[in-house]
Amino acid sequence: MANDAITLDLAQGEVLALLGENGAGKSTLVSVLFGHYVADSGSIQVFGRPLPPGNPKAALAAGIGMVHQHFTLADNLSVLDNILIGTEPLWRPLSHRREARARLLQTSRQFGLTVNPDARIADLSVGERQRVEILKALYRGARILILDEPTAVLTPQEVEALFATLKTLVADGLSIIFISHKLDEVLSVSRRVAVLRQGKLVAMREANATSKAELAELMVGRRIDAPVRAPREIEGSLAARLSVTGLAAGGKLKHATFEVGRGEIFGIAGVSGNGQAQLADALCGLLTPTSGEIRLDGRTLAALPRAFIGAGVARVPEDRGTVGIVGDLAIWENAISEHYRDPQFSRYGWRQRGAAKDQAKRIVEQFDVRCSGLDAPARSMSGGNIQKLILGRALVREPIAIIANQPTWGLDVGAVAYIHSQLLAARARGAAVVLISEDLDELFAMADRIAVMFHGTLSEAKADWTIAEIGLAMAGIGEAAHASS
Amino acid sequence: MIAIAAPFAAVAFTLIACAALVVWAGAPVGHAYVLLFEGAFGSRFAIAETLTRATPLILTGLAAAVAFRAHFYNIGAEGQLYLGALAAVAVGGGAISAPPALLFPLMIVAGAVAGGLFLLVPALAKTRLGVDEVVTTLLLNFISLLFVSMMLDGPMKDPLSMGWPQSVGIVPELTFGKLLERSRVHSGLVIAVVFAVLLWIVNARTTFGYEMRAVGANARAARFAGISVNTVMLKTALLSGALAGLAGVGEVAGRAGYLTLDMSPGYGYSGIVIAMLAGLNPLGVVLAAVFVAGIIVGADSMSRAIAVPTYLADVIVAVSLLSMLVATMLARYKVRWS
Numbered sequence: 001m002a003n004d005a006i007t008l009d010l011a012q013g014e015v016l017a018l019l020g021e022n023g024a025g026k027s028t029l030v031s032v033l034f035g036h037y038v039a040d041s042g043s044i045q046v047f048g049r050p051l052p053p054g055n056p057k058a059a060l061a062a063g064i065g066m067v068h069q070h071f072t073l074a075d076n077l078s079v080l081d082n083i084l085i086g087t088e089p090l091w092r093p094l095s096h097r098r099e100a101r102a103r104l105l106q107t108s109r110q111f112g113l114t115v116n117p118d119a120r121i122a123d124l125s126v127g128e129r130q131r132v133e134i135l136k137a138l139y140r141g142a143r144i145l146i147l148d149e150p151t152a153v154l155t156p157q158e159v160e161a162l163f164a165t166l167k168t169l170v171a172d173g174l175s176i177i178f179i180s181h182k183l184d185e186v187l188s189v190s191r192r193v194a195v196l197r198q199g200k201l202v203a204m205r206e207a208n209a210t211s212k213a214e215l216a217e218l219m220v221g222r223r224i225d226a227p228v229r230a231p232r233e234i235e236g237s238l239a240a241r242l243s244v245t246g247l248a249a250g251g252k253l254k255h256a257t258f259e260v261g262r263g264e265i266f267g268i269a270g271v272s273g274n275g276q277a278q279l280a281d282a283l284c285g286l287l288t289p290t291s292g293e294i295r296l297d298g299r300t301l302a303a304l305p306r307a308f309i310g311a312g313v314a315r316v317p318e319d320r321g322t323v324g325i326v327g328d329l330a331i332w333e334n335a336i337s338e339h340y341r342d343p344q345f346s347r348y349g350w351r352q353r354g355a356a357k358d359q360a361k362r363i364v365e366q367f368d369v370r371c372s373g374l375d376a377p378a379r380s381m382s383g384g385n386i387q388k389l390i391l392g393r394a395l396v397r398e399p400i401a402i403i404a405n406q407p408t409w410g411l412d413v414g415a416v417a418y419i420h421s422q423l424l425a426a427r428a429r430g431a432a433v434v435l436i437s438e439d440l441d442e443l444f445a446m447a448d449r450i451a452v453m454f455h456g457t458l459s460e461a462k463a464d465w466t467i468a469e470i471g472l473a474m475a476g477i478g479e480a481a482h483a484s485s
Numbered sequence: 486m487i488a489i490a491a492p493f494a495a496v497a498f499t500l501i502a503c504a505a506l507v508v509w510a511g512a513p514v515g516h517a518y519v520l521l522f523e524g525a526f527g528s529r530f531a532i533a534e535t536l537t538r539a540t541p542l543i544l545t546g547l548a549a550a551v552a553f554r555a556h557f558y559n560i561g562a563e564g565q566l567y568l569g570a571l572a573a574v575a576v577g578g579g580a581i582s583a584p585p586a587l588l589f590p591l592m593i594v595a596g597a598v599a600g601g602l603f604l605l606v607p608a609l610a611k612t613r614l615g616v617d618e619v620v621t622t623l624l625l626n627f628i629s630l631l632f633v634s635m636m637l638d639g640p641m642k643d644p645l646s647m648g649w650p651q652s653v654g655i656v657p658e659l660t661f662g663k664l665l666e667r668s669r670v671h672s673g674l675v676i677a678v679v680f681a682v683l684l685w686i687v688n689a690r691t692t693f694g695y696e697m698r699a700v701g702a703n704a705r706a707a708r709f710a711g712i713s714v715n716t717v718m719l720k721t722a723l724l725s726g727a728l729a730g731l732a733g734v735g736e737v738a739g740r741a742g743y744l745t746l747d748m749s750p751g752y753g754y755s756g757i758v759i760a761m762l763a764g765l766n767p768l769g770v771v772l773a774a775v776f777v778a779g780i781i782v783g784a785d786s787m788s789r790a791i792a793v794p795t796y797l798a799d800v801i802v803a804v805s806l807l808s809m810l811v812a813t814m815l816a817r818y819k820v821r822w823s
Contacts, residue, residue: 286709306711315709323709328702333695337710346692353690 002028003039004199010144015166015176017186017207020196021219021412023382026179027069029196030146033177034066035059046144065137066146071129073121080104080117083136107138112168125475126271127158134165145169146177151185153438155271156471163189181219182441183212195219220413227421230428232263232448241432242266242401247292250278254456256292260401260432265423266461267447268436271474275456276436277318280405283434284308284315296401309338311401314394318405318436320383324390327379331371334378335360335393359396367392368418384415391422402426402433408442420446440470491816492762492773495808502808503801510793517793524786525779531786533668537740538778539771540670541566541749543677544732545756546763546770547684548600552725553757554701554765557608557718561622562729563753564629565603567744569596569730570737571633574641574652574744577659585658592659593676593734600730601723603629608722612715626753634746643743652737652744661739673735677771680728684767697721729753758806764813777802 002025010016018026031037033044038054045051052058059066073082084100101117108115113131121129130150137145151159166176166189180186186193187207195203195218203218217223240259247256253275260266270276281287283294285301285308294301296311308315317323325334336345336356345356360374369388371381378386387407394402404423408416423446427433437443443450444465451461452473459473504514525535545562552559577592607621636642637650661671688694699707700717708714732752737744759777763769784798 284709304711305709306713309711317709322703323706326699326703326706326710329699333699337699337706340692340695340710340712349691349693351690351692351695 002199003032005042006196006199006201008194008201010175010177012175013170013173014192015170015178015190017190017193018177018179018196019181019183019186019193019215019219021181022410023198023412024196024219025199026196027148028199030066030148030177030179033059034064034146060140060142063141063143064146065140065142065144067130067133067137067148067150069148069150069152071133073129073132075122076120078118078120079115079124079132079135082121082132083139087140104135104139108135111135111138111165111172113138113165126153126273127155127161130154130158130162131165138169143173144175144177146179148179149181150178151180151182153272155474156440156467157475158471159185183215186215187212197221216413226417226445227424229265229424229446229448241297242434243295244283245292245295247279247282247289247294248456249282249287249289249292250275252456253278253282256453256458258451258458258461260434262430262432263427264449265427265433265435265447267443267450268434268453268458269440269443269450269470269474270438270453272438274453276405276453278456279453279458280318280403280436283313283403284317285313312397312399314397314399314402314431316387316390316394316402316404316407318409320386320390321379325378325386328377330375331364331369331378331381331389332357332360332374335363335374335389338393363389363392363396366396367422384411387411387415387419391419395422395426398429398431399426400431402431403436404433405436406438407435408437408439416442440467491812492764492769492809495762495805495812496776498808498812499801499805502804503797506797506800507793510797512791512793517787517791520787520790521780521783523783525783530668531782533665533670534782535775535778536674537669537671538782539774540674540677540739541732541736541752542755542759542774542778543674543681543771544728544735545752546759546774547677547681547756547767548725548728548732548753549756549760550763550765550767550770551684551697551721551728553760555697555718555721556701556704557611557722557725558619559604559622559722559725559729560619560757561604561607561625561629561753562725562732562756563749563751564622564626565600565726565729566733566736566749566753567629567633568603569600569733570744570748571636571641571652571733572596572599572730573734573737574655577655577738578641578653579656585656588656589659592655592738593731596730596734597727598730600733601725601727603730604722604726605719608719612718630746633744637744637746641744650746654743655738659738660742661735669740671735671739673739676731676735680731681767681771688767693717693720729756732756755802758802758809761806761809 006029018029020026028037032039035054035056035058043050046062046064049062051062080097080101083104088095104117113135115128115131115135121132124132134145150162154162169176178190190207193205193207193210193215194201195215197219240261242260245257248254256279258266268276268279278287282289285303285305288303296313301307301311321327326337336359340346345352357374363369364371364374367388369392370385381389402423408419423433423435435443435447449461449463450465450470452459452470454474454476500518507514507517524531526532545566548562549559572595573592576595577588581588603625604622607618607625610616610621611618634650637652641652643651643653661673664670664672664674688698696712696717699710699712700714704714736748741748755777759770759773762773780801781798784795787793788795
């Protein structure tokens with residue numbers, strides 16, 4: 001059950017935070033509120049009137065607006081067009097654009113959200129797009145605004161700007177439901193915090209009467225100790241393990257040069273869409289670089305997945321369900337998918353099922369992969385277990401390099417802690433780890449050095465960033481943002 | 486479970502839906518269907534006819550199943566079938582003098598190779614240039630038939646055929662032997678069933694089968710894991726074309742004895758229906774092929790007894806494809822009425 005007998009109330013002019021780890025049911029709850037899903041039982045009342053279920057139009061008419069985690073904007077249209085979509089009845093022959101534009105500008109002035117109505121969405125930054133999403137809701141007269149994980153895609157400076165906007169909205173009498181799993185933000189912006197765990201509402205706290213530690217324990221139900229990164233043991237003199245020079249690929253990656261030494265975690269930060277996906281693909285052997293090269297222990301690697309696998313590069317892709325595993329195949333078949341041609345798993349073209357299943361069993365046991373049997377299809381596992389399988393099959397061979405792209409995205413706290421501890425263990429064994437992540441907390445906790453991707457160029461790597469500095473670099477401002485050459 | 490229930494549900498629905506057509510033709514429904522069933526399976530002769538029909542259908546069904554599973558939509562089995570038959574005639578028509586023990590396997594291989602190479606062209610176009618294989622394979626059917634027509638009217642024409650465009654006959658030593666006396670069932674059936682079993686084994690037990698299944702299920706993930714997707718696609722295309730070519734060999738060397746332009750009443754296309762009914766499973770293809778063959782043979786026999794046109798068979802086969810597609814889609818969703 002995604003939501004189990006939840007009872008909530010929202011006062012006018014308050015910010016209520018919905019806190020919970022991934023899979024707790026926060027998104028499901030607000031989707032029911034907004035009409036994307038129909039609840040099996042229970043009722044919702046908005047401003048004293050019952051809300052018809054399963055009808056986003058009714059929710060909008062009742063004054064509920066939602067900013068989704070994945071924006072619902074048409075990239076090829078202008079800001080004004082996006083805001084107009086769905087607001088005008090189909091039977092009207094003429095579009096009242098002038099009135100709409102005036103109303104849009106008035107709304108944006110009222111709430112301090114500056115936009116250019118004629119700008120194309122595709123040309124806007126993520127923070128600006130989010131502003132358009134908020135304006136979409138305000139334009140329709142929303143008095144209740146739901147924000148689903150709004151800060152996941154923003155730089156630190158943009159987060160500050162968003163919080164200022166929320167203050168303005170609240171001053172005007174709007175009520176806000178703010179969904180997040182980030183404790184700092186929740187405590188700084190909300191008045192009350194509702195904690196969801198496994199579909200149930202387990203606690204309601206006043207923000208100024210609780211602490212991060214209490215909220216964390218309520219979220220998870222037990223104490224989780226985050227793994228701690230020990231200082232790097234192997235320093236300096238040995239040659240770099242992984243060396244990337246002048247890499248350009250896929251159009252979006254323009255220039256990346258960096259080196260990762262033995263026993264080091266190299267973090268790559270940056271807002272999504274600045275070339276990290278292309279860099280990750282090139283580092284996995286999936287994309288042929290248009291220039292530059294990748295060297296492992298001195299040897300250049302050919303741009304083929306098989307070459308990278310053979311060289312001992314472990315790869316954890318961003319898209320675990322659709323790229324990391326073949327969902328319809330069995331778990332044991334996925335466990336050996338990268339090495340299915342090895343002599344132990346394939347002799348004269350015949351598969352050695354026994355050996356393969358043994359290896360799969362080893363991985364499942366060693367890496368705590370919960371599944372309903374080795375023969376079950378891989379897609380039957382939860383996201384966290386799929387990731388553990390992918391990580392396990394990569395790490396079980398003691399790789400010398402690991403490429404991890406958003407490895408803990410969407411996972412619960414327990415799985416995140418496990419994956420982090422595995423990466424740190426690999427680091428202690430001398431592996432070179434590249435960690436690409438949009439989660440600054442993760443990077444600061446795990447990485448020895450961090451470089452920032454902006455518009456396809458990788459900045460210099462530093463070990464001592466401040467939040468403000470890295471935020472500026474992510475937005476392309478400041479000297480730290482310039483490429484190393 | 487769904488994989489087994491869906492085709493039966495589809496067939497049941499088809500028979501009910503087509504009963505309406507029988508009523509429209511003015512015949513009693515129950516009687517018509519009884520005649521259909523008896524015509525397909527009701528006597529030794531009926532079963533033999535059904536099995537004879539099923540032989541090429543098993544092979545074209547396998548051709549479609551193999552290709553479709555890799556998401557390579559081979560609509561050209563008809564053309565590959567004819568080229569396979571043409572190659573068989575070229576080798577087995579008496580033009581080459583060599584011991585039959587050598588020529589017999591050579592004839593079969595020639596048919597398979599002809600079909601396989603013919604599909605290689607669209608396969609390369611897809612992997613290298615991204616050209617849609619539905620379009621290329623479909624249009625190549627016409628080219629193949631026209632080519633065969635040209636050969637049958639020209640270099641490969643039987644001089645004794647009195648002007649009719651047909652090929653020389655396959656030399657008697659090289660024709661497929663009869664499995665059953667006084668019937669048309671020939672050893673091509675054995676070849677077809679053997680290939681179905683072989684294909685099942687390849688899918689389940691071999692490395693190539695694993696590659697085919699991985700590429701078919703998720704080409705992106707397969708590529709990530711180091712499988713060479715294009716190579717697997719090309720190998721799959723060769724296999725699919727070869728199977729369709731073998732269907733042609735079986736028809737010309739087992740049933741007809743010589744090649745004419747009307748040898749195949751759309752076996753290549755029916756193979757697609759059969760593959761879908763079988764859920765792309767090689768062993769299921771054998772059952773589905775026997776079913777479709779039964780419908781065709783039974784409708785033939787039924788139409789001779791009562792006034793229902795034989796086209797009913799085509800309609801039943803087509804409706805069963807549509808029902809199967811709907812059944813597999815419905816199996817994935819739960820419909821809730823609000």
